[in-house]
Each structure stands twice: as C-alpha cells, then as structure tokens.
Amino acid sequence: MGLEERLPEGVITTTLEKLVNWGRAHSTWPLLFGLACCAIEMIATGTARHDIARYGSELFRASPRQADLMIVSGRVSNKMAPVIKRLYDQMQAPKWVIAMGICASAGGPFNNYAIIQGVDKIIPVDVYVPGCPPRPESLLYALDKLREKQARARLKAQAPSSPPAEEILPLGA
Amino acid sequence: MPLDVSPKFRPYEVLPSLNVPGIPAVAPLPTGETQDTRRIQERFGDDVLAAGLHVGAQVVYIRPTRLVDLARFLRTDPRLRYETLVDVTGVDRLELPVPEGEARFHGVYQFRSYSRRQHLTVVAPAEGGDRPRLPSLTSVYPGANWPERECHDLMGILFEGHPDLRRILMPEHWPNHPLQKQIPRGGEEVPFTLTWEDPEFETLGKQILPAESVPPKVPPGMDSRRHLIINMGPHHPSTHGVLRLVVELDGEDIVRVDPDLGYLHSGFEKTAESVRYKDFVYYTDRMDYLSGMTNNFGYVLAVERLLGLEVPQRAQVIRVIMAELQRLAAHLFWLSTHVLDVSGTGMSLLMYATRDRERILDLFEMACGARLTVGYFRIGGVSHDLPPAFRDNLELFLQVMPQKIDDYERMLTLGPVWEERLQGIGVITREEALDMGLTGPMLRGSGVDWDLRRDMPYSGYENYDFQVPVETAGDCYARYRVRMEEMRQSLRILRQALDNLPDGPYLADDRKVTPPPRAELDLSMEALIHHFKLMTEGFHVPPGFTYQAIESNKGELGFFVYSDGSARPYRLHIRGPSFNNLYAIDHMSRGHMIADVITNIGSIDIVLGEVDR
Numbered sequence: 001m002g003l004e005e006r007l008p009e010g011v012i013t014t015t016l017e018k019l020v021n022w023g024r025a026h027s028t029w030p031l032l033f034g035l036a037c038c039a040i041e042m043i044a045t046g047t048a049r050h051d052i053a054r055y056g057s058e059l060f061r062a063s064p065r066q067a068d069l070m071i072v073s074g075r076v077s078n079k080m081a082p083v084i085k086r087l088y089d090q091m092q093a094p095k096w097v098i099a100m101g102i103c104a105s106a107g108g109p110f111n112n113y114a115i116i117q118g119v120d121k122i123i124p125v126d127v128y129v130p131g132c133p134p135r136p137e138s139l140l141y142a143l144d145k146l147r148e149k150q151a152r153a154r155l156k157a158q159a160p161s162s163p164p165a166e167e168i169l170p171l172g173a
Numbered sequence: 174m175p176l177d178v179s180p181k182f183r184p185y186e187v188l189p190s191l192n193v194p195g196i197p198a199v200a201p202l203p204t205g206e207t208q209d210t211r212r213i214q215e216r217f218g219d220d221v222l223a224a225g226l227h228v229g230a231q232v233v234y235i236r237p238t239r240l241v242d243l244a245r246f247l248r249t250d251p252r253l254r255y256e257t258l259v260d261v262t263g264v265d266r267l268e269l270p271v272p273e274g275e276a277r278f279h280g281v282y283q284f285r286s287y288s289r290r291q292h293l294t295v296v297a298p299a300e301g302g303d304r305p306r307l308p309s310l311t312s313v314y315p316g317a318n319w320p321e322r323e324c325h326d327l328m329g330i331l332f333e334g335h336p337d338l339r340r341i342l343m344p345e346h347w348p349n350h351p352l353q354k355q356i357p358r359g360g361e362e363v364p365f366t367l368t369w370e371d372p373e374f375e376t377l378g379k380q381i382l383p384a385e386s387v388p389p390k391v392p393p394g395m396d397s398r399r400h401l402i403i404n405m406g407p408h409h410p411s412t413h414g415v416l417r418l419v420v421e422l423d424g425e426d427i428v429r430v431d432p433d434l435g436y437l438h439s440g441f442e443k444t445a446e447s448v449r450y451k452d453f454v455y456y457t458d459r460m461d462y463l464s465g466m467t468n469n470f471g472y473v474l475a476v477e478r479l480l481g482l483e484v485p486q487r488a489q490v491i492r493v494i495m496a497e498l499q500r501l502a503a504h505l506f507w508l509s510t511h512v513l514d515v516s517g518t519g520m521s522l523l524m525y526a527t528r529d530r531e532r533i534l535d536l537f538e539m540a541c542g543a544r545l546t547v548g549y550f551r552i553g554g555v556s557h558d559l560p561p562a563f564r565d566n567l568e569l570f571l572q573v574m575p576q577k578i579d580d581y582e583r584m585l586t587l588g589p590v591w592e593e594r595l596q597g598i599g600v601i602t603r604e605e606a607l608d609m610g611l612t613g614p615m616l617r618g619s620g621v622d623w624d625l626r627r628d629m630p631y632s633g634y635e636n637y638d639f640q641v642p643v644e645t646a647g648d649c650y651a652r653y654r655v656r657m658e659e660m661r662q663s664l665r666i667l668r669q670a671l672d673n674l675p676d677g678p679y680l681a682d683d684r685k686v687t688p689p690p691r692a693e694l695d696l697s698m699e700a701l702i703h704h705f706k707l708m709t710e711g712f713h714v715p716p717g718f719t720y721q722a723i724e725s726n727k728g729e730l731g732f733f734v735y736s737d738g739s740a741r742p743y744r745l746h747i748r749g750p751s752f753n754n755l756y757a758i759d760h761m762s763r764g765h766m767i768a769d770v771i772t773n774i775g776s777i778d779i780v781l782g783e784v785d786r
Contacts, residue, residue, distance in 0.1 A: 037462035047527040113359030114440035
C-alpha cells in the first residue's frame with residue numbers, strides 16, 4: 001500500500017485524530033470522588049479483582065484539574081449539586097461523565113425532596129449505567145462504551161471556534 | 174441562591190388503590206410498672222403523665238417542664254444510673270386522631286443504663302402547638318447536641334437552651350422542616366409513557382441548569398482574624414465520602430473542627446412514611462452501604478417486635494451468620510481505607526483486604542444474588558434459604574481468614590509508622606465517651622464494657638460464646654485494636670453458628686405477614702388471596718411504637734418505628750451510629766495537628782450515607 005510498504009519495520013501511519021483519540025481513550029483518569037453506595041463498587045472496580053488498571057483508568061485524581069472523567073457514583077442531593085457542578089466546571093476539556101447507578105441517572109428509589117432526579121439536570125452525561133449499584137463489570141462495560149465514543153471524537157469539534165454545546169455527542173451518532 | 178433544579182417539583186401523590194391507610198390510631202399508653210418507672214413516679218408524682226411497659230419496653234410520659242429534672246434524676250440517681258442519652262427524635266401527630274387540646278408534637282428520648290443493662294424511653298409532649306418547644310437536654314447529656322439539632326432541622330422542634338441550634342442536614346436556606354406532616358414528600362412525577370416525540374428526549378443530556386454555589390459561611394464562634402480557617406471537603410479524598418469539615422487552625426494546631434453534614438441527605442425517614450413496611454427493607458441497604466445486612470437486621474427486628482412475630486430458629490441463625498460476615502466485610506473495608514489514609518503506603522493492604530472482602534461478597538451473592546445492597550432479610554425471616562454450596566464456601570473462608578487477620582496486624586505493627594500515627598491521637602476518656610453518647614468500638618475503646626449482642630441479646634446471640642474486646646487507652650490505636658479483635662470474635666461466632674445451623678423453615682409461617690410459598694399458589698385459593706393482599710396492600714401493624722437497637726459494626730444502630738395501625742410506618746427514625754460518633758470529631762481533634770484529623774475520621778469509621786440518612 002504505497003507509503004507504508006516503503007517505511008522501515010515498526011513504523012505505522014495513522015491520522016493525528018486517531019492517535020489523539022487513542023491516547024485519550026486508553027488513559028482516561030477519573031476524578032477521585034465518591035458519593036454513595038456506588039462509590040464502594042467503584043472502589044471495588046479499582047482493586048485487584050476487577051482491576052480497572054487494565055483499561056488505563058486506575059489513576060483516580062483528587063484534583064479536578066488533572067482528571068478527565070467524572071464518575072458520578074451515587075445519589076446527588078440538593079446540597080451537593082452545586083459542588084458537583086463546580087467540580088465539573090473545574091475539570092479541563094475534553095471531559096466525560098459517567099452517571100453510575102440509577103440514582104445518578106434518574107434519582108432511583110429516592111423520589112423525594114432531598115435528591116435531584118438525575119445528575120444530567122446539572123451536568124451533561126455521556127454514559128448511563130443501570131444498576132443499584134451496578135456491579136464492577138457494569139462500570140467496566142461503561143468505560144468500554146465511553147471508549148467507543150472517545151474514538152469517534154473529532155478534533156475539529158473541540159477547536160475553540162466551535163460553540164461549546166456541540167461538544168456533546170449523542171451516543172448513537 | 175436557592176437551587177431549584179427540578180422544574181416539576183410538586184407534591185407526590187400515592188396511588189390510592191394500593192395504599193389502604195386503615196384506621197389511624199394513637200399508640201396506646203403504657204401499662205403495668207417496673208422498678209424504674211415506680212421510682213420515677215414516686216419522685217415526680219403528677220408530672221408523670223403515664224408510665225409502664227409498652228411493647229416490652231419501659232416508657233415514661235413526662236410533662237415537658239420537668240424534662241430536664243427527670244434527665245438529671247435519671248443520670249445522677251444511684252438506683253437508676255442512666256449514663257447515656259442514646260437518641261432524641263420527635264413525632265408529628267398531625268394525622269393521628271389526637272384528642273382536642275393534646276400536643277401535636279412529641280419529643281422521644283432513649284436513655285440507656287450500661288451498668289444496669291436497662292433501657293428507658295421518655296416521651297415529652299411539646300408545648301406551643303404548631304411551633305413546638307422543648308427544653309434542651311444538652312446541659313445534662315452533652316451528646317444530645319447533634320440529635321437535637323437534627324430534630325430541630327427536620328421536625329421543627331425548638332430546643333430551648335441549646336447552645337448551637339443551627340440546621341445540621343438541610344441547606345441553610347431550606348424553606349421548611351421536611352418531616353412535618355403537612356410538608357409533602359416532594360420528588361417528581363414519573364412519566365410511565367414516554368415516546369421519542371417527548372420533549373424530554375430532545376433535551377436528554379443537555380438539560381443543564383445553573384447550580385450556583387452558596388458562599389460558605391464561617392461557623393459561629395470561629396475567629397477568622399486570628400486563625401486560619403480551612404475547608405476540608407465535601408470533595409476530599411480522606412473524608413470517606415461527602416463530609417465537609419471547617420477546621421480552625423493556629424499554625425498547624427487545630428483549634429476547632431466544625432463538621433457540615435447533609436451532603437448526602439436522602440430523606441430516608443420521610444420516604445419510609447410512604448412505602449409499605451416490607452418495602453422499606455431495601456431502603457435500609459442504601460443507608461450504611463458498607464453493611465447492608467446489618468441495616469436490614471435492625472429494621473426487620475423493630476417491625477417484628479411491633480408485630481409480635483416469632484422468627485424460625487434457622488432464620489435467626491442465618492441472620493447471625495450474615496450479620497457477622499457483614500461485620501467482617503465492613504471492618505476489612507474500614508481497615509484498608511484507614512491504612513490508606515494514614516500511612517500513605519497502604520495501597521497493598523487495601524488490595525489484600527478488599528480481596529478478602531470480595532470472598533464475603535461472593536458468599537452474599539450466593540445467598541441472595543447481590544453484593545452490596547442485599548435486601549436479604551424479610552420481616553419474618555430471610556428471602557431464600559442458604560444454597561447447598563454455601564456451607565463449604567463459608568467453611569473455606571473460616572479456614573483462611575484467621576491467618577489473614579494476623580498477617581494484616583503484622584503488616585501494620587511491624588513498621589513504626591502505624592503506631593506512631595495512632596497512639597495518643599484522639600483520646601476520649603470513659604466519662605467523655607458516655608457524655609457524648611458514643612457507641613460501638615468508640616465506646617469500647619474508651620473502657621466501657623458494652624456490647625448489645627451480649628448485654629441486650631437479640632436473634633439468639635445469647636447462645637454464642639464470644640468475648641467483647643475492651644481497651645482503656647481511648648486513642649485511635651485502642652479503637653484499632655478493638656476492631657481487629659472484633660473480627661476474630663466474629664469468626665468465632667460464625668464457626669459456632671455454622672456448626673449449629675438448625676434445619677427447618679427460613680421464613681415465618683404467618684400468612685398475614687409473609688407470602689405463601691410459590692407452589693402453594695397453584696393449589697390453594699386461600700394462599701392466592703393472602704398473596705394478593707400482601708403484595709398490594711401489605712400487612713397492617715398494630716398501633717404502638719418501639720425502639721430496637723442492634724450492634725452494627727459501627728455502634729448502636731437503632732430503629733424507632735411508630736405505627737398508626739396502617740400498612741405504612743407513621744414515623745420511622747433511624748439512629749445512625751456514625752452520626753452520633755462523628756460528634757466526637759471536634760473533641761478528638763482539638764490540640765492535635767491538621768494531619769491527625771484524617772486519622773480521627775478513619776478511626777471513627779463513618780459512612781456518610783448513615784450520617785446524613
């Protein structure tokens with residue numbers, strides 16, 4: 001195939017977009033941040049048995065400045081919502097959100113005065129994980145799904161000139 | 174700016190056909206008398222409105238003007254010696270057929286005598302009608318501080334003489350007291366028929382509303398001119414969840430710590446009032462999410478006590494097995510996170526300990542299909558019998574586990590860092606522990622020999638031979654030792670329970686409470702009717718109230734259930750051990766260095782889901 005045949009062994013060609021997406025998708029660093037029951041399963045995902053390190057996401061960062069994935073692991077109360085919003089705003093783009101469990105996705109069993117019915121009311125969500133709480137395997141599957149989405153990202157869409165609302169790609173696209 | 178993120182925020186209506194309220198009734202007055210109630214009656218005469226036994230527990234109704242005197246008498250009288258105030262809560266009787274002129278709100282106090290193994294419930298009708306007032310008991314029992322603040326926040330009772338009556342769980346700007354009966358449960362209507370044309374789908378993932386941060390206030394009494402005030406949390410890696418601590422610092426020394434709670438307040442108590450008794454079991458799992466089995470246990474025991482339901486022997490032993498496995502799992506998790514926070518190099522121990530915890534979760538999964546939020550207990554027994562392979566797997570676990578606990582202890586105590594960081598930190602004396610109403614390892618680490626499993630046994634704990642570890646030093650190291658020894662004792666109980674597991678049914682055979690077996694539904698019309706009634710309406714619980722406490726891995730987990738005779742709890746209050754134990758953080762941290770706050774949080778062993786409920 002033309003150029004590649006002439007290159008020395010060990011050299012491959014690809015597009016810059018694919019290379020960047022490959023890097024992002026395989027070292028997505030989550031924010032070290034747990035809310036409720038799901039946080040315990042999130043920790044279980046990080047420990048030896050399920051080993052999130054196989055996917056390059058074992059480095060939970062305590063500072064939102066160093067993280068690019070927010071796993072909302074649990075119910076979001078009215079008091080906590082501004083904090084989550086601020087943490088999300090502090091993260092640097094490109095950034096992704098996984099709503100882990102039914103509480104973060106839609107309020108779950110807590111349909112009452114205290115709990116917000118889904119974290120997507122305050123921040124955009126990329127992947128919703130069902131379960132109460134989801135098993136670690138479910139979270140790993142959600143990361144798989146997220147990687148699929150990350151692989152589709154267009155560098156052009158993230159350029160500063162484009163409007164920020166367009167960053168949110170629907171999953172089925 | 175108050176945050177209103179749900180545009181459809183409106184009262185939630187329960188489907189009328191599914192919830193038959195029954196005839197609401199006030200809890201009957203206590204009857205008979207005991208040694209303690211007689212003594213109180215002799216002393217207080219006509220100010221005791223009623224006294225005696227109610228659902229097997231000592232209850233005294235007292236005129237609110239004499240409440241503080243009664244508390245002082247209970248604490249100081251040599252023949253009573255109620256050392257600690259376990260819980261404070263309230264009941265709003267708006268929807269009950271209360272006779273004209275009687276108080277709308279009742280304050281409910283739980284007193285405990287550790288030396289005499291006695292429990293006493295005191296009920297005080299609040300003065301002031303819709304704006305209830307009660308005298309504060311903080312002058313007699315300092316540990317009443319937080320429970321009274323919680324009762325004020327959620328129920329609206331004004332505690333006169335309280336030193337610091339601020340909201341504790343809800344945000345500062347919250348307009349009402351959510352547990353009052355005229356306040357709706359809130360929430361959103363669930364759209365059951367949603368099509369792709371629905372506008373909600375268009376905005377899915379883009380419904381981004383502003384959530385403005387409320388500028389944090391400096392708690393009253395903190396001096397921001399002389400001292401540095403720093404904010405730990407609610408997003409902080411070492412606060413074990415969403416806890417916010419406002420720390421006042423003089424250099425690196427701590428002057429004061431003021432916890433700000435409620436970032437995970439989920440309205441459990443309000444929700445309980447609109448679900449049937451059998452359905453609330455699943456909510457309890459999500460409270461202290463590290464010990465789902467234990468939470469189930471306390472709740473079902475409370476309801477069974479109100480029902481007067483006998484639980485089969487096999488179910489009782491299965492419950493003990495599950496509760497002790499859960500204690501081990503929770504202690505392992507406590508150990509791994511505590512070590513991770515304190516020693517920095519403890520990642521390996523986290524990996525080891527969670528590996529063993531996974532073994533326990535596998536056992537749970539075998540029994541009920543879930544790892545964390547188990548929902549295994551039923552009112553009247555457990556949901557399934559143990560599967561055949563359970564015994565062998567538990568046997569295997571019991572063989573490997575003692576060695577592991579020894580290993581972990583060696584890993585920690587052979588190095589100098591662990592002892593250095595724990596010894597002499599967060600010292601609580603025996604008297605202070607009783608004052609503050611601490612329970613569990615916090616109490617036993619300070620030299621109080623008390624364990625509900627041994628001293629007020631439930632579910633057949635009196636049949637097991639085990640020791641209650643007690644340490645007298647009162648520091649973080651003492652509490653660490655208590656918990657390590659508790660794990661070994663749990664293994665002992667498990668061994669005995671497994672060896673003596675009786676045969677028989679795993680669920681009570683009372684058709685008014687427990688559903689009939691599936692096979693019976695095909696043959697018997699009667700069984701079908703019972704099943705239908707139970708699944709639609711639920712069972713009715715006789716009017717009355719009870720406080721049932723169990724020894725959870727963190728301390729005393731209590732459920733106060735008030736029934737009005739319907740199929741749903743009229744009022745349910747949860748006394749979370751983490752909540753009351755966290756009160757000690759200020760006392761423990763004063764005078765230490767900022768890094769010791771982390772040690773203290775780990776040593777208290779909090780789970781925010783239970784602190785905030």
